[in-house]
Amino acid sequence: MDKEMKKETILVVDDTPANLEILLRVFQIEGYKVRAVTSGPMGIRAAGNDPPDIILLDVSMPEMNGYETCKILKKNEALKNIPVIFISALTETFDKVTAFESGGVDYITKPIQIEEALARVKTHLALRKYQFLLEEKNRELSETIDHLKEAQSQLINSEKMASLGVLTAGIAHEINNPISFIYTSSLGLSKDIAFFLDMQKKYEDAFQKCDQPLMQEINEYKQDYDFDERFAELSQLSENIITGAKRISGIVQSLRLFSRIDEADLKEIDLVENIESTILLLHHKISNKINVVREYGTIPPVPCFPAKISQVFMNVLSNAIEAIEEKHPMTDNEQIVIVTKLIKRKDVPYVNIEISDTGKGIPEKVMNHIFDPFFTTKPVGKGMGLGLSITNNIIKEHGGVIEASAIENQGTTFRILLPIRNTEIKL
Numbered sequence: 172m173d174k175e176m177k178k179e180t181i182l183v184v185d186d187t188p189a190n191l192e193i194l195l196r197v198f199q200i201e202g203y204k205v206r207a208v209t210s211g212p213m214g215i216r217a218a219g220n221d222p223p224d225i226i227l228l229d230v231s232m233p234e235m236n237g238y239e240t241c242k243i244l245k246k247n248e249a250l251k252n253i254p255v256i257f258i259s260a261l262t263e264t265f266d267k268v269t270a271f272e273s274g275g276v277d278y279i280t281k282p283i284q285i286e287e288a289l290a291r292v293k294t295h296l297a298l299r300k301y302q303f304l305l306e307e308k309n310r311e312l313s314e315t316i317d318h319l320k321e322a323q324s325q326l327i328n329s330e331k332m333a334s335l336g337v338l339t340a341g342i343a344h345e346i347n348n349p350i351s352f353i354y355t356s357s358l359g360l361s362k363d364i365a366f367f368l369d370m371q372k373k374y375e376d377a378f379q380k381c382d383q384p385l386m387q388e389i390n391e392y393k394q395d396y397d398f399d400e401r402f403a404e405l406s407q408l409s410e411n412i413i414t415g416a417k418r419i420s421g422i423v424q425s426l427r428l429f430s431r432i433d434e435a436d437l438k439e440i441d442l443v444e445n446i447e448s449t450i451l452l453l454h455h456k457i458s459n460k461i462n463v464v465r466e467y468g469t470i471p472p473v474p475c476f477p478a479k480i481s482q483v484f485m486n487v488l489s490n491a492i493e494a495i496e497e498k499h500p501m502t503d504n505e506q507i508v509i510v511t512k513l514i515k516r517k518d519v520p521y522v523n524i525e526i527s528d529t530g531k532g533i534p535e536k537v538m539n540h541i542f543d544p545f546f547t548t549k550p551v552g553k554g555m556g557l558g559l560s561i562t563n564n565i566i567k568e569h570g571g572v573i574e575a576s577a578i579e580n581q582g583t584t585f586r587i588l589l590p591i592r593n594t595e596i597k598l
């Protein structure tokens with residue numbers, strides 16, 4: 172018998188003290204914990220108080236026989252899986268069918284053959300252990316299936332994102348032409364307006380000199396129609412159109428960068444441009460509650476899959492914004508600081524991007540799990556818990572490193588290192 176088996180508990184139910192004594196001694200010598208009772212009702216009570224691993228149950232007992240006792244045990248949700256082995260004298264009329272029907276798994280006969288009793292108990296305890304293991308594995312499997320289902324829905328989602336990317340790229344491309352048309356035209360319009368206003372001034376001066384009555388009439392007309400106000404408004408209006416057009420161009424440009432469809436090849440890109448377009452797309456979430464501080468040091472172009480890297484910045488920046496929103500209390504000085512610089516680690520040069528926030532920080536016990544798929548501390552519907560695990564995969568795919576450090580209720584810093592191609596760059 173191995174050590175593990177010997178710790179298991181056996182409940183013996185038998186009304187013959189001599190039998191009990193033998194069984195107690197034998198199993199105790201083998202190292203099992205043995206409890207003994209002398210009637211069916213006592214057996215049911217003893218099992219209910221402290222469920223054993225196996226029950227040896229005498230068939231023939233005066234108050235309640237073994238079959239009845241067994242049936243009652245099997246009706247109890249907490250006890251029904253405990254294996255029951257019947258004990259029966261060979262001389263008795265032992266009904267095997269009733270024994271199995273009432274829920275027994277096996278039987279031994281009196282006079283008890285010690286070796287046989289031990290072997291049967293051992294076998295059924297082992298079976299029960301495997302049953303436990305199987306149940307556990309089943310639970311794990313069904314959890315894995317749940318996760319797989321979620322991952323599948325995420326995949327479907329990313330498929331949708333991919334087609335959304337194509338759509339966005341298309342729209343951005345289409346809007347780009349008319350918006351630059353509007354922008355250039357409004358610049359021209361603004362110049363023309365300035366010219367016409369100048370001309371109008373010259374006419375006025377001329378009339379002033381040679382045709383006083385007409386000038387009088389013009390002045391009255393100007394007063395009636397708030398000419399001076401309209402005059403001042405004109406240049407403001409054309410400036411607004413230009414500002415609006417510039418802003419739309421910026422957004423369109425960001426959308427084009429963000430939706431780049433670039434699975435196939437690594438491209439050397441300007442990461443700052445990528446970060447800036449992500450910030451522009453997150454503008455509505457940052458608004459004026461959070462100050463974005465840029466500390467961009469000079470960095471070389473980085474070989475990467477641009478859309479994936481955009482996704483990294485989108486995930487890390489969104490988390491930073493959410494961590495600030497979740498902080499209590501949020502102050503007027505909340506900020507996100509973005510630092511870019513070149514560094515060397517173990518003699519290998521990397522572009523180092525740090526994104527720090529003044530959010531709620533990450534407790535130590537949470538820190539070990541933030542990169543795990545499906546890990547989230549956010550309420551259902553807000554976080555899927557996939558952002559950082561996807562981010563981590565993307566960074567690894569680029570041969571890079573992502574690390575986090577945090578102080579609770581003060582903030583978090585994510586550091587991303589991406590390798591660069593040109594190893595001759597001087598640091």
Ligand SMILES: Nc1ncnc2c1ncn2[C@@H]1O[C@H](COP(=O)(O)OP(=O)(O)O)[C@@H](O)[C@H]1O
Nearest residue numbers: 490491494541547548554555556557558559583
């Ligand atoms: N900047 C941050 N500040 C505080 N906690 C963070 C930050 N970034 C990530 N976390 C923690 O890591 C968890 C996992 O993040 P993520 O994988 O993006 O999933 P989600 O944002 O959907 O919860 C978050 O739920 C949060 O607890």
Ligand SMILES: [Mg+2]
Nearest residue numbers: 486490558559
């Ligand atoms: Mg997230």
